[in-house]
Amino acid sequence: MVNARRDPEGRKRALAAAVVEVVAEVGVGKTTHRMVASRAGVPLGATTYYFPTLPDLIAAGLALVSDSVAADLADWRAAIEREPDDLAGALSRLVAAYVADQPKALLEYELYLAAARVPALRPLARAWLDGVHAMLAPRTGDAAARAISALVDGAMLQAVVTGEAIEPEGLAAAIRDLIR
CATH class of the missing domain: 1.10.10 (Arc Repressor Mutant, subunit A)
Known part of the structure; x- marks a missing residue:
């Protein structure tokens, strides 16, 4: 104690x-x-x-996770920069590795979805959305970055819900289509 x-x-x-x-x-x-x-x-x-209040307590947990998300985004940005010619491949491998840690992914999605019900949590939850967009937009353009972000988010959510691994090659092909 x-x-x-x-x-x-x-x-x-x-x-x-x-x-x-x-x-x-x-x-x-x-x-x-x-x-x-x-x-x-x-x-x-x-x-x-x-x-x-309980929302205050939940917000403290989300802030803690938000720090982890910021570190993850920095790692993702560095990994993508190491593969400048294969954004789709690098991103799909990062997504697959992220959801492979099911307990962490489930926790972060639980808190992420809580922001839909608790408006005070939304700025913290937007950190992920805005971070992914900021990472992608300079290389893909604004519209493609939004579409890729939605695809990646959906793929991660489905993997968390089903417990099934993401197949990086298929995801990379879909990302390449969106980049075009």
Whole structure:
């Protein structure tokens, strides 16, 4: 258990990490302050002290995941830059590797979809959409970047829902069609 008197920021980080774990297990709709407090090993009152509402608590978890998404986007950008002549191939391999980590992908999509119901979460969820678009648009143009982003998002969502791996060659062919 974290001692709030000595480390209130540590307690907030522990609660944010706990909400991410709880959401991954039970989804946003079933997440409660009580479950998060139990997971973090803190008294129930600590959750409402630091995060007065459940959306505030969920937002803390989403912010934590958002940092991870920013790091993923930076990695993706670097990987794509290493293969300047094969954007479609590089992107499709990145997408396939991303969804291969099913627990992480499921968690991030759970939080991503929560933004549809909780308007305060939308700016954090847009970080992914805007980041992918910004990465693609200079190489493909604006319209193709939007279409590729939608294709990639749909492919990842289907893979998360079905548990099936993405076939990179087929995805790359579809991306090449959109680039043209």
